[in-house]
Amino acid sequence: MPTTPSIPPAAHNGIPSFPPMPDRLCRDIVDFCNKHHATCRETRFRPRNIIIEESATAHYTFLVRHGTVKLSKSMPNGRSQIVGFVGSGHILGTSSQELYMFQAEAITDVTVNRLSRTMFEDILVNAPDILSRLLDETTSQLVMIQERLLALGRKTAREKLAGFLLREATRNNGQDIHLPFSLQMSRADIADYLGLSTETVSRLMSVFHQEKMIHRSRQIIQLLAPSRLAAMSCTIL
């Protein structure tokens, strides 16, 4: 058993944490639909199923209820950037743009509720508290994505990966940051998320392993020295 001393319990550095993003808002939206005889179809997807195609016409808004969805944008030459991994409670397709500006793909089994966008807009008009909570949600996504901007623009590969592992650990285990957890995404996905190549991700995993900062077997990861990782990632844990 690692010697991990007491880690500051996910203190609030201001960086919003993923785990407590329950899908209350989604549930309320579904309830609202049901109360008003509005259709709000539930759909399931298997890993690798495409939920939203980039540049398709944005007819629907999706509420993610279970599972993890990867949002990505791609470029002509096959390069792609994962904009985010989102889970239960996340709402997709709220922009007023004509087209979806990203692809959404299930990476686990996924359940979503699907609303027509016009209906979604009706709901916002008629349910001010939903509107207001959606604004909160959107604003805090904006803050988080700005953090990612800094990471992509200015952090080294080591820093990026260290930060990523920390976030995944807390996303999976909450406070118990040194419990083992399972990475739901492939190395390629991690690479596309961090703006690196899969090889670099792989190599760094090995380095961290050798440096006794993580324990690693394919998908299962355990952080052995979260505080060192935090220091390395330039994140105030």
Add this chain to the structure above:
Amino acid sequence: MPTTPSIPPAAHNGIPSFPPMPDRLCRDIVDFCNKHHATCRETRFRPRNIIIEESATAHYTFLVRHGTVKLSKSMPNGRSQIVGFVGSGHILGTSSQELYMFQAEAITDVTVNRLSRTMFEDILVNAPDILSRLLDETTSQLVMIQERLLALGRKTAREKLAGFLLREATRNNGQDIHLPFSLQMSRADIADYLGLSTETVSRLMSVFHQEKMIHRSRQIIQLLAPSRLAAMSCTIL
């Protein structure tokens, strides 16, 4: 019409305002304040003045009325990433976080209106149309920033700079993309915006110049081959 306009005719001290982001919303918020005897102080800043300090307690919300503000985040070792350049109509400090998560610095003469955050929240509660327009605004910022995520994570230096110059050109001149315009920010700012070094920005400017894609004299830039730049930046113009 003159075929060789010197500097694009722009609003006040520089050239604020993204083309389709007029500050109607800000004006309406100010009007609302005035109607309700709420204080909404107007403040002016000169270039290099700090409007918001990163990690300071977020007491206020700011409405940018004139000028251009650079928003940035920084890291221990002095590295910094510019999250955005924003102009008239932009609202700063809407997050419900305790602290500001970025620095805001005037790069031209800037005028802002300053509201206490609690009052701002009151306004949102009492003026649903403002709430709704703020959500629109925030959502479209999210979409734009996702585009930047792709650029920072997956584009080469050439592609980044080409895209940047195109956006600046349209931001300044609207449709007249091949008119000369003045870059309001230093090479260092451009570098911090694109996640590059100043030297790389400088070198690429020279390359583009030699390749006859731009005409360049310090701050004044003219795009000679916007379509080639667009192709290069992998941007659908």
Add this chain to the structure above:
DNA sequence: CGGCATCTTGAAATTAGTCAACCGTCGTGG
């Protein structure tokens, strides 16, 4: 057990960063 995906590892290539010198402009003060 075989076949295929994914992952890992190594070596070479490339991009962008760093360090350092130089240039030009602008503003200040002698």
Add this chain to the structure above:
DNA sequence: CCACGACGGTTGACTAATTTCAAGATGCCG
């Protein structure tokens, strides 16, 4: 009015980080 210094920008030579290309290794599923 000119000289100087500071600052921002440009350029060059070199270095470091990451990607790319190319094999292997591992593990999963049928």
